[in-house]
Amino acid sequence: MISQFILPTNVQLRADSIHSEPGILYIDTSVCQTCSICPVCNKKSSKIHSRYSRTLLDLPISGHLSKVQLKARKYFCDNPECPRKVFTERFDCEIKPYYRRMIRSNDLLTRMALELGGNTGAAISRYAGVPVSPSTILRVVKRLDIQPKKLTSGVIGVDDWAFKKGKTYGTVIVDLAKKEVVDLLPDRESATLSEWLKQHPEIKTVSRDRYGPYALGIKTGAPDASQVADRFHLLMNLGDATKRIFQSKGKELREAFTLYNQHNQPKNQPAKAIETESAVQNMLQITEDTLTTANISIDKLHKFEKVKDLYSKGNSIRQIAKTVKLTRTTVRKYTMMEQLVKRQAHTTTNLDAFIDFLMQEENRVKTYRELHKTIVEMGFNGKYTQFCNKMNELKNTQPALRPKSTGPILVKTWSPTRLSLMLYMEPCELKRADDKDFLKLLFEKYPQMKKMEKLVKGFKNLFKTKKDGTLKTWIEEVFESDCGLNNFAKNLLKDYDAVNNAVITNISNGQVEGQVNRIKTIKRKMYGKAGFQLLRKMVLAKSA
Ligand SMILES: [Zn+2]
Structure with a gap:
C-alpha cells in the first residue's frame, strides 16, 4: 500500500520493505520485469547471467535521506550476431546504467x-x-545535453564578456527579438564569429559595438547581413574625442579659468590677477603633465601603430606578439585601445595648491573631515584618502607651523571630462549656475568650442530624428568647422554603413549588455570553477 507512494508508479520496481539506519531510510525493492533489452542489438533476453546489488539515492522521505536498494541482474544476449555477450539490466525510466541516483x-x-x-x-x-x-x-x-537556441528573428546582437577581466574574453550572441542568449563563443576573434555566422545563414542584421574584429567577422561570415554600430558606444566615443580636445587645449582653458575666477571672486576676497593666475597654473599643472600624449616614446608609438596595422589585417594576437616582440597581454590591450595614452600617475590631484592653506595655524585644530570639506568646496579634485595620506605625511615632515597668510585663493576649474559631459548636456540639465556661466564665457572667448558644442548636440539629435542622409551632412559639417573632431568623423566614415544603420533604426545593443551582466552573475556563482563549456551550458540552460 505505502510502496506506491514511495516509488514512482512507472518504475519497474516493487517496494518490499523499509528499514532504517540513523538518518537514512532504505527501501528494499525487487525488480518486476522478467526480461531486458540488449543495449547493442535491442533484442529482448530473459536468460539471467548473475545478480548484483545497486543502491540509488532517491528523493528524501519526511526529511530523511532515502536510498533505493535493488538486486539488479546481468543478462546473456542470445543474438549470435551481437558482439555483446553479457549486459546489465536496463530499465524504461528513473534508473540509468552507471547512475548512483534516481533520475528524479x-x-x-x-x-x-x-x-x-x-x-x-x-x-x-x-x-x-x-x-x-x-x-x-x-x-x-x-x-546536460544542451543545444544552442533556435533563432526566431534574423536580428542578433554581439558583444564581448570578460572571462577574466583584462585577460580572456568571450563573445555572447543575443537574439534581440526574443531577448535571450543564443550562444556563447570561447573568444572574440573575428574568425570564430565568422564561423558561427556561416552556420546561421538566416541572420539578416547584426548589432555590435565598435570593436574592429567583430566588423571583420561579420563581413566574412555573413556578407549580406547589415551591421549596426551600437548607439551608446558611438556617443561614448564622441565623448572621448571631445575630452581629448579639451586635454590638448590646456593654454586656452587656463586663460578661461583665470578670467572666470577674476570675475567670480567672492566679495570678501578681493581678487588679485597674478595670484589667481598662479593658483590656476598650480591646479592645471599636475593634470596636464599626466594627460599629454606627447612624451610617449617614438618606439612605443611605432609598435602601437604596427600592432593596429597587423591586427586589422587579420593576424592573430600570438603572431603579432611574436613579430612586434611584445607580450600577448600588451598586444591585446593595444588592439582594444583607440589611441595610445600615457599611463596616469597615481598622484593626479591638485592638493599641492592647498598646502599653504591647510598648514595655517587656525586650520591645525580642525578635523580632517572638516578640512577636506572646505578644500573640496575650494576646488580640490582628489579623494578623501589621498588627502589624509598627504596630511599625515606633512605632519611628519613639517612639524613647524606656517606663517599666517592672507587666506586661500578660491579657484574654480573644470576637468576635461566634466567639460565634455557639459557639452553633451542640454541647458536645462545643467543645474549649477557656475557651469552655465563658465560655458558662456568659454564660448564667447573661443567660438571654435561653441561650434564643437553645436556638433555634439547635433550628433545626439541624429538618433532622435532618424533620417537617412543626416549623418552624411553632419560629417561634412565637422570637416567644414575644423574644430578638432575630424578624426572622429573620419572613423565614422570608415564604418559608415553600420553607423548610419544605428542612426536610422531602433536596433541597439542595450539588451546584449544586460545579458553580459547576467553571465557575470552566473560566473561568480561558480566560484572560478567554471570552464568555458560549463559556463556556456549554465547560460544557455538558464535562458530557456
Ligand atoms: Zn545484443
Whole structure:
C-alpha cells in the first residue's frame, strides 16, 4: 500500500520493505520485469547471467535521506550476431546504467545547480536531502545535453564578456527579438564569429559595438547581413574625442579659468590677477603633465601603430606578439585601445595648491573631515584618502607651523571630462549656475568650442530624428568647422554603413549588455570553477 507512494508508479520496481539506519531510510525493492533489452542489438533476453546489488539515492522521505536498494541482474544476449555477450539490466525510466541516483533526484540537483551554482548548490543540497559535493553539482551540469537556441528573428546582437577581466574574453550572441542568449563563443576573434555566422545563414542584421574584429567577422561570415554600430558606444566615443580636445587645449582653458575666477571672486576676497593666475597654473599643472600624449616614446608609438596595422589585417594576437616582440597581454590591450595614452600617475590631484592653506595655524585644530570639506568646496579634485595620506605625511615632515597668510585663493576649474559631459548636456540639465556661466564665457572667448558644442548636440539629435542622409551632412559639417573632431568623423566614415544603420533604426545593443551582466552573475556563482563549456551550458540552460 505505502510502496506506491514511495516509488514512482512507472518504475519497474516493487517496494518490499523499509528499514532504517540513523538518518537514512532504505527501501528494499525487487525488480518486476522478467526480461531486458540488449543495449547493442535491442533484442529482448530473459536468460539471467548473475545478480548484483545497486543502491540509488532517491528523493528524501519526511526529511530523511532515502536510498533505493535493488538486486539488479546481468543478462546473456542470445543474438549470435551481437558482439555483446553479457549486459546489465536496463530499465524504461528513473534508473540509468552507471547512475548512483534516481533520475528524479538527479533532476532536482540539476535545477539546484543551474539556479545556485557549485558551492551554494552543494550547501542547499544537504538541506534538501540529496547531499552532494560542489564538484558533483558541476558534473551534473556538464552532463546536460544542451543545444544552442533556435533563432526566431534574423536580428542578433554581439558583444564581448570578460572571462577574466583584462585577460580572456568571450563573445555572447543575443537574439534581440526574443531577448535571450543564443550562444556563447570561447573568444572574440573575428574568425570564430565568422564561423558561427556561416552556420546561421538566416541572420539578416547584426548589432555590435565598435570593436574592429567583430566588423571583420561579420563581413566574412555573413556578407549580406547589415551591421549596426551600437548607439551608446558611438556617443561614448564622441565623448572621448571631445575630452581629448579639451586635454590638448590646456593654454586656452587656463586663460578661461583665470578670467572666470577674476570675475567670480567672492566679495570678501578681493581678487588679485597674478595670484589667481598662479593658483590656476598650480591646479592645471599636475593634470596636464599626466594627460599629454606627447612624451610617449617614438618606439612605443611605432609598435602601437604596427600592432593596429597587423591586427586589422587579420593576424592573430600570438603572431603579432611574436613579430612586434611584445607580450600577448600588451598586444591585446593595444588592439582594444583607440589611441595610445600615457599611463596616469597615481598622484593626479591638485592638493599641492592647498598646502599653504591647510598648514595655517587656525586650520591645525580642525578635523580632517572638516578640512577636506572646505578644500573640496575650494576646488580640490582628489579623494578623501589621498588627502589624509598627504596630511599625515606633512605632519611628519613639517612639524613647524606656517606663517599666517592672507587666506586661500578660491579657484574654480573644470576637468576635461566634466567639460565634455557639459557639452553633451542640454541647458536645462545643467543645474549649477557656475557651469552655465563658465560655458558662456568659454564660448564667447573661443567660438571654435561653441561650434564643437553645436556638433555634439547635433550628433545626439541624429538618433532622435532618424533620417537617412543626416549623418552624411553632419560629417561634412565637422570637416567644414575644423574644430578638432575630424578624426572622429573620419572613423565614422570608415564604418559608415553600420553607423548610419544605428542612426536610422531602433536596433541597439542595450539588451546584449544586460545579458553580459547576467553571465557575470552566473560566473561568480561558480566560484572560478567554471570552464568555458560549463559556463556556456549554465547560460544557455538558464535562458530557456
Ligand atoms: Zn545484443
